[in-house]
Amino acid sequence: MRARSIALLVAAGLLPLALRPPVNPNLYNGLVWRNIGPFRGGRVSAVTGVIGQPGMFYIGLPLGGVWKTTGAGTTWYPIFDDVKEASSVGSIQVAPSDPNIIYVGMGDLITGGGINEGNGVYKSTDAGNTWKHLGLDDTKQIPSILVDPKDPNLVLLAAQGNVHTFTHMRGVYRSTDGGQNWTFVDSTGKDQTELKKVIPGFDKLKLPPEKEPVKVTN
Numbered sequence: 001m002r003a004r005s006i007a008l009l010v011a012a013g014l015l016p017l018a019l020r021p022p023v024n025p026n027l028y029n030g031l032v033w034r035n036i037g038p039f040r041g042g043r044v045s046a047v048t049g050v051i052g053q054p055g056m057f058y059i060g061l062p063l064g065g066v067w068k069t070t071g072a073g074t075t076w077y078p079i080f081d082d083v084k085e086a087s088s089v090g091s092i093q094v095a096p097s098d099p100n101i102i103y104v105g106m107g108d109l110i111t112g113g114g115i116n117e118g119n120g121v122y123k124s125t126d127a128g129n130t131w132k133h134l135g136l137d138d139t140k141q142i143p144s145i146l147v148d149p150k151d152p153n154l155v156l157l158a159a160q161g162n163v164h165t166f167t168h169m170r171g172v173y174r175s176t177d178g179g180q181n182w183t184f185v186d187s188t189g190k191d192q193t194e195l196k197k198v199i200p201g202f203d204k205l206k207l208p209p210e211k212e213p214v215k216v217t218n
Contacts (some may be wrong), residue, residue: 016118036073045108046092050099051186058128060089062108062116079128080104093145095152095153100127103179110158118142120158123179134179138169141158153178156185 046060055072058079065080065087080087089106120136130208136142139159146155154176161170172185 005113020059035067038067038076043112046089047106048092048094049103050094051096053099056099057091057103058094060092060104061087062089063087065089066104066128070146078132080131083122085133086117087117088118090118090142091145092168093147093158095147096149096206098152101147101152101178102123103145103147103155103157103158104131105145107139107140107143107158107160108140109141109143115163118143121145121179134175134182136182138167138168139173140169 022193043062045062048058050056050058053070053108056070057068058075059067059076059163061067065078065083065145066089067076068079069076080089086106088106088108088126090105090107093103095103102124104122106120106122108118117140119133120139121134121142122131123134124131136157136159140162140163141160142157142160142196143160155174155178157173159169159171159173168184173182174185175182181197
């Protein structure tokens with residue numbers, strides 16, 4: 001799972017194969033951290049911003065759904081209360097090319113001894129006012145989601161599956177139609193064509209062998 005997460009970060013350009021030069025400390029020495037809430041027990045398991053809207057952020061909580069701020073953290077309000085089937089959020093991502101489209105992966109992977117399972121993926125097309133379930137219920141925990149910078153319908157996600165046993169739901173999934181259909185991307189088997197398309201330098205990554213690709217249709 002760690003190798004797949006690294007692969008997803010490489011695909012997003014968040015973990016380049018060549019290290020970038022360090023940032024000059026003088027650029028941030030005057031910054032001071034402060035707590036901007038929401039003031040509740042627990043922690044934040046996922047966070048995403050919105051390109052072009054510097055005051056808007058979304059956070060996912062291990063057992064508290066999704067919250068939103070439009071004032072750079074001055075006020076937070078819950079926007080996931082209509083979803084009753086699960087409340088644990090593992091990942092969240094706003095489409096870079098469309099600020100109204102949000103993908104949420106359910107199930108917090110790192111819980112300090114507890115296991116908070118989710119029920120797949122949710123999507124909003126109206127900036128969090130309403131949500132649609134996109135399947136992948138048995139993935140249990142989804143710690144990472146990436147959306148293509150130019151195409152809001154092209155999505156990659158990493159899924160843990162059942163933490164207690166081997167499961168065919170564990171791995172990387174890809175959708176090209178906004179989550180209506182998901183294809184398991186064979187990251188380690190005989191056919192690595194799909195990952196080579198989306199991950200620069202994939203041939204340099206060393207991943208353990210696994211299973212044949214499967215397709216999941218909602």
